[in-house]
Amino acid sequence: MTKVTEAGQGAELKSMKDSVLAGDRRALAKAITMAESSRKEHRETTSHLLGELAGCNRQALRIGLSGTPGVGKSTFIEAFGMMLIEKGLKVAVLAVDPSSARSGGSILGDKTRMERLSRERNAFIRPSPAQSQLGGVARRTREAIDLCEAAGFDVVLIETVGVGQSETMVAEMCDLFLLLLAPAGGDELQGVKRGIMEMADILLVNKADGDLKRQAVRTCADYAGALRLLRKRPQDPQGFPKAMTVSAIERNGLDAAWDEMTALADWRRENGHFDARRAEQARFWFEAEVRDGLLARLRDPGPKQAMADLAAQVAAGTLSPGLAARQMLEDHLDR
Amino acid sequence: MTKVTEAGQGAELKSMKDSVLAGDRRALAKAITMAESSRKEHRETTSHLLGELAGCNRQALRIGLSGTPGVGKSTFIEAFGMMLIEKGLKVAVLAVDPSSARSGGSILGDKTRMERLSRERNAFIRPSPAQSQLGGVARRTREAIDLCEAAGFDVVLIETVGVGQSETMVAEMCDLFLLLLAPAGGDELQGVKRGIMEMADILLVNKADGDLKRQAVRTCADYAGALRLLRKRPQDPQGFPKAMTVSAIERNGLDAAWDEMTALADWRRENGHFDARRAEQARFWFEAEVRDGLLARLRDPGPKQAMADLAAQVAAGTLSPGLAARQMLEDHLDR
Numbered sequence: 001m002t003k004v005t006e007a008g009q010g011a012e013l014k015s016m017k018d019s020v021l022a023g024d025r026r027a028l029a030k031a032i033t034m035a036e037s038s039r040k041e042h043r044e045t046t047s048h049l050l051g052e053l054a055g056c057n058r059q060a061l062r063i064g065l066s067g068t069p070g071v072g073k074s075t076f077i078e079a080f081g082m083m084l085i086e087k088g089l090k091v092a093v094l095a096v097d098p099s100s101a102r103s104g105g106s107i108l109g110d111k112t113r114m115e116r117l118s119r120e121r122n123a124f125i126r127p128s129p130a131q132s133q134l135g136g137v138a139r140r141t142r143e144a145i146d147l148c149e150a151a152g153f154d155v156v157l158i159e160t161v162g163v164g165q166s167e168t169m170v171a172e173m174c175d176l177f178l179l180l181l182a183p184a185g186g187d188e189l190q191g192v193k194r195g196i197m198e199m200a201d202i203l204l205v206n207k208a209d210g211d212l213k214r215q216a217v218r219t220c221a222d223y224a225g226a227l228r229l230l231r232k233r234p235q236d237p238q239g240f241p242k243a244m245t246v247s248a249i250e251r252n253g254l255d256a257a258w259d260e261m262t263a264l265a266d267w268r269r270e271n272g273h274f275d276a277r278r279a280e281q282a283r284f285w286f287e288a289e290v291r292d293g294l295l296a297r298l299r300d301p302g303p304k305q306a307m308a309d310l311a312a313q314v315a316a317g318t319l320s321p322g323l324a325a326r327q328m329l330e331d332h333l334d335r
Numbered sequence: 336m337t338k339v340t341e342a343g344q345g346a347e348l349k350s351m352k353d354s355v356l357a358g359d360r361r362a363l364a365k366a367i368t369m370a371e372s373s374r375k376e377h378r379e380t381t382s383h384l385l386g387e388l389a390g391c392n393r394q395a396l397r398i399g400l401s402g403t404p405g406v407g408k409s410t411f412i413e414a415f416g417m418m419l420i421e422k423g424l425k426v427a428v429l430a431v432d433p434s435s436a437r438s439g440g441s442i443l444g445d446k447t448r449m450e451r452l453s454r455e456r457n458a459f460i461r462p463s464p465a466q467s468q469l470g471g472v473a474r475r476t477r478e479a480i481d482l483c484e485a486a487g488f489d490v491v492l493i494e495t496v497g498v499g500q501s502e503t504m505v506a507e508m509c510d511l512f513l514l515l516l517a518p519a520g521g522d523e524l525q526g527v528k529r530g531i532m533e534m535a536d537i538l539l540v541n542k543a544d545g546d547l548k549r550q551a552v553r554t555c556a557d558y559a560g561a562l563r564l565l566r567k568r569p570q571d572p573q574g575f576p577k578a579m580t581v582s583a584i585e586r587n588g589l590d591a592a593w594d595e596m597t598a599l600a601d602w603r604r605e606n607g608h609f610d611a612r613r614a615e616q617a618r619f620w621f622e623a624e625v626r627d628g629l630l631a632r633l634r635d636p637g638p639k640q641a642m643a644d645l646a647a648q649v650a651a652g653t654l655s656p657g658l659a660a661r662q663m664l665e666d667h668l669d670r
Contacts, residue, residue, distance in 0.1 A: 047657055054655055139657065146655075279650040286649045289660035290642065294629050294668060307625065314621045315614040320385055320481075322474065325624035333629060 013045065017052045023090070023152045025124055035143040036129045038136075046143060053150040060092070060149045060156045061265055064170040066196065067180030072206045073159060074113040076180055076248040081117040083254045084155055090122040092148040096141050096160040096170055097128040124153065138169050139292075142285060145173060171199045172281055175274060176261055179203050181223070183216040198230060201241050202260055208245035208253065220245045235273040240264055297333060306332040348380065352387045358425070358487045360459055370478040371464045373471075385478060388485040395427070395484045395491045396600055399505040401531065402515030407541045408494060409448040411515055411583040416452040418589045419490055425457040427483040431476050431495040431505055432463040459483065473504050474627075477620060480508060506534045507616055510609060511596055514538045516558065518550040533565060536576050537595060543580035543588065555580045570608040575599055632668060641667040 019027030035046045067073050081091045093114070117123045129140045141158065148156045158174060160166045171177045179200040197203075203223050208216035223243040230241070242260065246253035268274040297303060310328055313319040319327075354362030370381045402408045416426045428449070452458045464475045476493065483491045493509060495501045506512045514535040532538075538558050543551035558578040565576070577595065581588035603609040632638060645663055648654040654662075 047661065050655055051658060143657070279652070282649045282652070282656050283646045286646055286656040286659045286663075287642070289656060290633065290663045290668075291630060293660055293664040294632070295626060297629070298625065307622070311618045311621055314617045317614070317617070320382075320389055321617050321621040321624060322382055322478070323386060324621045325628055326382065328621075328625045329628040333625075 009045070013048055013052065016049055020049075020053065020147060020151050021056060025151075028124060028147055028151045029126070031147050032126060032144045035147065036140045050143060050146055053146065056150050058149050058152060060145075060153050061176070061261070062145060062156050062158065062174045063261065064158045064160065064167075064174035064177040065180060066160050066167045066170065066178070066200075067206075068182075069161060071180045071182045072248050073180055076204070076206055076246070077157060077159060078114040078117050079248040079251050080254050080257075081114070081123060081157070082120070083251065083258065085117070085120050085122050087258075089154040090124075090152060091117070091120075092124040092126070092151075092153040092156045093117070094126050094141060094144050094148070094156065094158050095128040096137060096158060096166055124148065124151075137166075138173075138285070139289060141170075142173050167196050167199060172284055175265060175268075175277065176201045178261075181205050181219070183207055183212045183219045197226065201236075201264060202257065203227070203241065203243040204253075204257060205243065205245045206248055209247035209250045213247075216245045216247075235268060235277065237264070237267045237271075303328075303332045344380070348383055348387065351384055355384075355388065355482060355486050356391060360486075363459060363482055363486045364461070366482050367461060367479045370482065371475045381478060385481055388481065391485050393484050393487060395480075395488050396511070396596070397480060397491050397493065397509045398596065399493045399495065399502075399509035399512040400515060401495050401502045401505065401513070401535075402541075403517075404496060406515045406517045407583050408515055411539070411541055411581070412492060412494060413449040413452050414583040414586050415589050415592075416449065416458060416492070417455070418586070418593065420452070420455050420457050424489040425459075425487060426452070426455075427459040427461070427486075427488040427491045428452070429461050429476060429479050429483070429491065429493050430463040431472060431493060431501055459486075459488065472501075473508075473620070474624060476505075477508050502531050502534060507619055510600060510603075510612065511536050513596075516540050516554070518542055518547045518554045532561065536571075536599060537592065538562070538576065538578040539588075539592060540578065540580045541583055544582035544585045548582075551580045570603060570612065572599070572602040572606075638663075638667045 016027060016031060020031055031046075031049060034042045034049075037043070037046075065073065065077070067076075077093055081093060084091045114125060118125050126144060129137060145156050145158065158170050160170045167177075177199050179196060179202075181203055183205060203220075205216045205220040205223065208220075220243045227241050227243060233241075244253060244257055244260065246257055248254075265274065268277070298307060306328060310319065310324040314321050314324045351362060351366060355366055366381075366384060369377045369384075372378070372381075400408065400412070402411075412428055416428060419426045449460060453460050461479060464472060480491050480493065493505050495505045502512075512534050514531060514537075516538055518540060538555075540551045540555040540558065543555075555578045562576050562578060568576075579588060579592055579595065581592055583589075600609065603612070633642060641663060645654065645659040649656050649659045
């Protein structure tokens with residue numbers, strides 16, 4: 001009986017693998033849904049599927065894109081994605097928004113935001129997984145990226161909102177990181193956190209059109225000046241990180257931006273930084289997942305109940321936090 | 336043999352306990368040094384000592400104090416501490432600076448910063464433990480607070496620098512949280528992070544003396560305005576959080592500030608918030624310590640080596656981060 005089931009699972013896995021490798025978008029969507037599931041058997045099948053697919057040796061350019069609400073991220077992705085499609089490339093768009101589960105709002109909650117792109121045969125758009133834990137979102141997004149790569153996409157765009165820790169997370173799973181900005185007065189420049197600025201490879205000042213064009217050019221120059229003050233990173237050729245203007249609605253500057261992205265990626269490939277970064281990221285996520293997995297044991301029924309009981313004693317003052325912690329670790333979480 | 340040693344340890348523990356309870360500063364310093372040690376036997380003795388002392392039911396007012404370098408924290412503590420001593424109170428000062436281990440610099444690295452206070456019989460000043468991990472600093476600081484309470488100090492001041500996560504940590508171990516500020520132009524007001532502002536019970540604008548006096552009064556009014564925009568917290572009576580001016584060098588406003596602190600603490604005691612907060616903090620630290628203890632297992636020799644081996648495979652691309660993490664959790668960290 002078990003053997004039959006295993007054989008059946010094997011056949012299903014094989015068919016899933018083949019469909020994903022063939023670039024079947026429905027199979028890809030199904031595989032990502034499975035990867036997003038927290039059910040044990042889904043997690044195991046996902047692990048096996050990813051293991052099987054790892055041998056295919058396909059590599060997409062993974063591009064992270066961040067920007068606060070209002071800078072025109074959807075319009076940019078629609079225009080930029082269409083341009084890539086017109087170049088004959090296959091484009092996947094994944095969204096990461098750890099806040100969406102709580103706020104109810106969600107980026108990429110529906111595909112109407114990118115109406116044209118979503119109708120393209122060579123495009124694949126996937127909304128943010130409904131998860132509240134950053135660790136969970138991270139693993140699911142990384143697995144979705146792997147699946148998109150295996151499905152033969154040339155470019156995987158990972159979109160995130162410009163708040164909280166999600167940028168750092170996305171930057172840790174991308175080859176290039178873009179920061180989309182709006183034209184602004186000089187004073188507002190400092191609104192961009194230094195940490196995020198330091199993660200970006202290319203700053204794109206959007207809305208360089210109509211009345212805002214001159215302001216966009218000035219803002220771009222301001223940012224370029226600010227970038228020159230940053231310490232040079234070993235993974236950057238001369239001139240990077242850089243600031244550029246684009247207009248998503250007029251589709252200006254998108255080609256130039258893409259040229260810079262490929263130039264940067266090529267330079268990093270030739271100088272060993274591209275693979276080194278991926279290796280470093282893999283190691284980072286391995287360690288993060290071990291930590292998450294270890295801490296997840298606290299949510300198992302037994303330990304969870306013991307934690308609650310001890311916490312009640314601690315709050316009542318009958319047990320010190322330190323002794324309670326020791327008791328918890330020794331009695332309920334021992335190897 | 337074991338019995339003799341145990342009896343010896345018991346006697347030593349008893350003598351330590353009695354000396355701390357008698358307010359012996361040398362015994363207190365020794366007990367804190369033991370609490371700061373990471374040696375297993377020291378950790379155990381500390382646990383026992385704290386367990387023994389917990390029954391003494393002494394309670395100090397725990398006051399957290401934060402402020403960026405240059406606002407005059409040392410001068411304030413020296414003046415404020417001396418004022419409390421003159422009122423017949425016993426004052427302990429603990430410093431928390433998780434950065435000191437790395438930067439080499441250290442707040443309260445020597446007692447010369449508070450020359451008069453350090454000579455007082457009823458004062459006890461303790462520099463920051465030389466630790467780089469925030470979790471380690473947290474536990475050691477909490478244990479030092481407990482020891483100071485048991486030694487009969489009426490006020491325990493916990494000083495921290497206004498950077499990073501150390502404020503949040505200190506706020507989680509205090510009854511009251513003070514933020515010391517310097518007079519500033521209106522534009523600089525936004526330099527104080529909203530999160531830190533929301534933790535503070537009283538903002539003290541220091542240097543309200545000489546040429547800076549008018550500016551300090553204006554800054555204080557600006558902060559008072561900003562505080563009114565914050566949501567009212569249930570643990571605050573009317574008028575809190577509040578902003579006040581002080582001059583540490585002229586010793587002005589210190590009495591008034593102390594009156595506000597005691598008024599706030601009394602109100603919270605009468606309204607159940609004081610004990611509720613301590614209970615909540617104890618629960619918080621219990622949970623943090625369980626998490627830290629669980630993650631510490633990754634640093635044990637066996638798991639550490641396994642992590643390094645698997646990380647090398649992950650970086651080389653021969654094993655996926657997810658599979659490696661699963662292998663690590665199942666083979667090397669199993670219960």
